[in-house]
Each structure stands twice: as C-alpha cells, then as structure tokens.
Amino acid sequence: MTLPFVKMHAHGDDFIIIDRRGQDNPITAQVVARLGKRRSGIGFNQLAVVLDCEDAAARIEFWNCDGTPLATCGSATRGVADRLMHEAGIDTVVVRTDRGLLTCARVDGQQVSVDMGAPSLGWAAVPLAEAMDTLVLPMDGNPAACSMGNPHCTFFVDDIAAIDVAAMGPALETHPLFPARTNVHFVQVLSRGRIRLRIWERGGAVPLGSGSCCCGAVVNGIRRGLLDDSVEVECDGGAVTVQWDGQGAVILTGRVEPIMQGTAYLS
Structure with missing residues (x-):
C-alpha cells in the first residue's frame, strides 16, 4: 500500500500530513512508529491525518512519532490549515480536532494563526495526581502547570543556557505528579513581550519547536504576572x-x- 504525504515544519517543529479524505484510514500506532523513525522511516515530531468532517473543512487526528496519540498539535494544525487554504483559495478555514472546532487564518503571506481554544488550569484537567494549585507545583523549581489539550509544566529560569534539557527532561516528564506524563518547558523571560523557550517533549525528545508548548509556556508566564x-x-x-x-x-x-x-x- 502507498501513502502520499507532505512534510512541513513550523519553527523547526517538523510534521507530516497524510490526507485520507474520501478514503479509508490505515493509520495505526504501528504504522506511525515505523514512519516516525528518522533513519529507516520518514522522521517527524508529529503526524497529522486529514479526514472527512461534516461540520468543518476537515477533521485532524494527531500522533507522536513513537505511535502514541495526542489531542492537539499547534504546528501541524497550522500546516493542515495552510494546505486546505491553498487548495480552496481562501484565507480562513475551520478544522476539527479533539480540542473542538478551531479557526485558522492566513496572516502576512506564509504565517498562519490558529485559535487553540482556552487553556485548562484545574489540577484534574492537566492532569495532576492530586488536588493542588497549578500555579505553583510542590516540586524543585516551583513550576506551573496547565493543559492545552496535552499537559504542560513550565520552569522559569534565570539562564536557559545553563539548563541541560536532555538530562533533566526524562525524570520531569515522568514525575509522579503527572499520571499522563507531561511536556516540560524551560523559560527565560527576556522582557514582558519576549521569552526564550527550550522544551523536553512528552515521549522523549528535545524538539526545535512546539506550538502547544509555546502556548502552555506563555499561558503559565501570564498567570505568574511575568508577561503581557x-x-x-x-x-x-x-x-x-x-x-x-x-x-x-x-x-x-x-x-x-x-x-x-x-x-x-x-507492506
């Protein structure tokens, strides 16, 4: 069987799009894990499957490269929207994901915006293992947590260059407070309108970028009163x-x- 695909990236966050509108959907965890290998497959951070939808231009399913499903991906959502807008010759489009109906728009040529929906701030929605204030978690470094459809944990640091993300990420991702594991952010606030972000992505990687992680990091920074x-x-x-x-x-x-x-x- 053959599967046509398009590979795209958003600030280094690479993903592939497989359009199965009007066709069967053969994508399984095993297929994704095979295609996700960077040496023997295509290689990507996420895979987006575009499917028929009655109340939007398309429905999108997302997968991590290890074959685990995820509810949201800001980069791939914008990539699919870009392709759909090119196809239809329009500048706005509505797509459906597990986050609901999301409106996307073309901005200044190659830029695309997406309404990611409201963040979830309660402990059960993140989710955390027990009831607590998500603004300051009882962990070394006092991070904040939220959900953008997937869990995010944000540490605010003075010098991001001093952080070994690959060394620290695995233990933080699997900390007992996070029963569904978590994405981990390290943020250096450069000004009230600008931050430097490095990421340990749930599933085991240090990506060049992540749309949902950017959203989660900014949400937690605004909640802390650090950002505009x-x-x-x-x-x-x-x-x-x-x-x-x-x-x-x-x-x-x-x-x-x-x-x-x-x-x-x-095969």
Whole structure:
C-alpha cells in the first residue's frame, strides 16, 4: 500500500500530513512508529491525518512519532490549515480536532494563526495526581502547570543556557505528579513581550519547536504576572507569537513551510 504525504515544519517543529479524505484510514500506532523513525522511516515530531468532517473543512487526528496519540498539535494544525487554504483559495478555514472546532487564518503571506481554544488550569484537567494549585507545583523549581489539550509544566529560569534539557527532561516528564506524563518547558523571560523557550517533549525528545508548548509556556508566564498578553517565543528553530487575554482562547501565529512531498510504502 502507498501513502502520499507532505512534510512541513513550523519553527523547526517538523510534521507530516497524510490526507485520507474520501478514503479509508490505515493509520495505526504501528504504522506511525515505523514512519516516525528518522533513519529507516520518514522522521517527524508529529503526524497529522486529514479526514472527512461534516461540520468543518476537515477533521485532524494527531500522533507522536513513537505511535502514541495526542489531542492537539499547534504546528501541524497550522500546516493542515495552510494546505486546505491553498487548495480552496481562501484565507480562513475551520478544522476539527479533539480540542473542538478551531479557526485558522492566513496572516502576512506564509504565517498562519490558529485559535487553540482556552487553556485548562484545574489540577484534574492537566492532569495532576492530586488536588493542588497549578500555579505553583510542590516540586524543585516551583513550576506551573496547565493543559492545552496535552499537559504542560513550565520552569522559569534565570539562564536557559545553563539548563541541560536532555538530562533533566526524562525524570520531569515522568514525575509522579503527572499520571499522563507531561511536556516540560524551560523559560527565560527576556522582557514582558519576549521569552526564550527550550522544551523536553512528552515521549522523549528535545524538539526545535512546539506550538502547544509555546502556548502552555506563555499561558503559565501570564498567570505568574511575568508577561503581557502578546509574547514572542524564541525556540531553538525560530520564533512564533502567542496571544492570550487571561481568560479566553490562546492564539498561536507563525510561519509554516513545506519541506517535501513523497510516498510512503506499507507492506
């Protein structure tokens, strides 16, 4: 069986899109894990499957490269929206994910924004193992937690260059407070409108960027009173903008760029 795909990236956060509208959906955890290998597969951080949908332009399912499903991916959502808008010759599109209906729009050429929905701030929604204030967790470093459809834990540090993300990430991801594991952020606040972010992604990686992690980091920084409501987030692979008024939806905006298209072969 052959599977046509498009590979894209957003500030270094790479993903592939497999469009199965009008066709069967052969994507399983085993297929994703095979394609996700960077030496013997295609290699990506996430995979997005585009499916038919009655109340939106498309429904999107997301997978991590290790074959685990995830509810949201800001980068791949914007990538799919970019392809759908090109296809239809329009500048706005609505897609459905596990987060609900998300509105995306083209901004200044190659930039695409997505309404990521409101963050979840309660301990059970993150989720955490027990009831507590998600603004200051009882862990070394006093991080904050929230959910953007997936769990986020944010540490605010004075010097991000001094943090060994790969060494610290695995233990923090699997800390007993996080029964579903967590994405881990290390944030250096450069100004009230700009942060430097490095990430340990749930599932075991240090990505160049992550849309949902950018959103979670900014949400927690605003909750702490450290940031204004529009923030430029500098990741290893480039910058995006995150806006949040403290109550409603989080808006993520940045460039998405195609890398290649090809065909995957499944035996």
